[in-house]
Amino acid sequence: MGYQDVTLQDIMAARERLQGICRHTPLEPAEYFDQMTGTQVFLKLENLQKTGSFKLRGACNKIAVLGKAAGRGVVAASAGNHAQGVAFAARQASIPATIVMPEGAPITKVERTRSFGAHVVLQGQGYDDAFCRAQEIRQETGAAFVHAFDDPWVIAGQGTVGLELLADLPEVETVLVPVGGGGLISGVACAIKELRPGVQIIGVEAADAPCMLEACRKGKVTELAAAHTIADGIAVRRAGDLTFKMVQHYVDQIVTVTDEEIARAILLLLENAKLVVEGAGAVGIAALLHGKCRTAGKKAAVILSGGNIDVNVVSIIIERGLVKAGRYLRLRTVITDKPGSLQKLLSALAAGGANVISVAHDRIKPSVPLTQAEVELALETRNAAHLQEIVQSLTNMGYALEVLK
Structure with missing residues (x-):
């Protein structure tokens, strides 16, 4: 596989397929963060997407092109957001869906996935354990597998976020994108760099789950021993093969943020922007707040990739944040x-x-x-x-x- 397996034309075609299904989410200025960072900050609100996450885009695009291959339904592995996207898309297509989620997945994500009609299987301690079980179910049932990130059609669907961003803010100079397995940043970077090569694309990972950063450092995809972070949506031990190639080609920099920095970003988004954002969605703001990248004086768009956070986690973050402040x-x-x-x-x-x-x-x-x-x-x-x-x-x-x- 090479990065050319996904093209700008693929992403534009995905945009056409997703019309009327996925929302064109708002891009809002964030003056509070301007003052704190010296950067003109704009927030791409994928936390307001249907199902509460960008993942709906890739899932809908993949299932739309499966056709007869999805005759026996679909199966997927997910920590939560991809699960909801696949379940929603499968319901739209009137096909059965089985989703394997980690045993510790947030209750809200599990229940929401079930509410869309999917059969949920809880397996293992993280995404990678769930992925192995999903592969077994695929072999047992003949269902089509919908990968959470390492799939050209999924990546193309996620890339529509980049097209929307450029349409709403053509003069954007820097885009900060959360990174787990790499599906979102691959699609967004492809869309933006092909149209505006001068825009800087910065990926942001959790410091305790830096699978893409490690792959870039070593020049090949490797598996982390563990990936434990409050940003459960990007707690991935192994980056995708295709996404790694695309990141190598399109992405300018990858930085990491700690769980404490992520928690602070969640709290500030809640209190000052009035936005509920999950850990994975808040990493871009965390990177800006803690000076992980040079954006001073620039127009920077930060993708808030999802808002599906457990209320118990919110409660803990609020209390700890108030104590620290x-x-x-x-x-x-x-x-x-x-x-x-x-x-x-x-x-x-x-x-x-x-x-x-x-x-x-x-x-x-x-x-x-x-x-x-x-x-x-x-x-x-x-x-x-x-x-x-x-x-x-x-x-x-x-x-x-x-x-x-």
């Missing part, structure tokens, strides 16, 4: 066990401008002296400086504080 504090102290003591403590917090989220008052705990009571508090503060003011004020009043992690 000095906007959330949990502490423990001991007060005298007599009327008015708790009120005095709470009044001090109110005077300092802290918002009390919760209070737990325990006077019978064995480790607490009979004349005292233990109090645990959760507080909301404005920032790290305000948090320190609160702690210092209580300490000056004689409270012995234990900050809880």
Whole structure:
């Protein structure tokens, strides 16, 4: 295989097939991130695509060209987004779909896949384990396999994101694209570079799952020992053979971001852009925020590839993000066990401008002296400086504080 297995004409043909099925998603300016990065940032909102991810594009394009080859249905392996795309496309084509997903796949992605009528099989600890089981099912049933990324028709479908981006922002100078197996960046880079060779294409991987970066460093596709990251949509141990060739030909740079950096990007997108974005979708913003690439003064489009994030993960990210920003504090102290003591403590917090989220008052705990009571508090503060003011004020009043992690 070579990179020429997917052409600009293939991507344009895919655009025609997908009309009326997939949304032309918005491209929105993001002034908040402009100020933080010195870059004119535009967000390509694939998190608002049907099924919540760009993956619908490639799945629909592949199934549209299968024809009689899909007579016994289709089978796919996915961490979640490709699963939903294949399930949706199969329902549109009135053919059965079996999707193999990792056992730890987010519940929301599993349930959404089932809601589109697919039969879901949970297998293994990650995408690669699910892929092996999907191949076994293909051999057992004769179903057509729809690869999550290493397929020309899938890549062509994903490339329609690039065509839309150029149509909406012809003067774009840099495009940041999430990278897992490489299907999205291969299609997007092909579409953009063939039309505008001067546009810089930057791939962004999770630091704990850098399969494409490793392939580029070694000059060949290799398999990582593990791929554990909150960006489950790009937690892939092995890049595609075709996608690797296309990345080598079209992509200018690949950078990585840590889970902490991804979590911060998710939180900032939620709070300031009012967008729900999953870990894989937030890596481009993470790269900008943490200076992983040179984009200052340029017009940069960031593809937010998906928004299918488990609400439990969102909750954890919000709480951890608030703690790191000095906007959330949990502490423990001991007060005298007599009327008015708790009120005095709470009044001090109110005077300092802290918002009390919760209070737990325990006077019978064995480790607490009979004349005292233990109090645990959760507080909301404005920032790290305000948090320190609160702690210092209580300490000056004689409270012995234990900050809880």
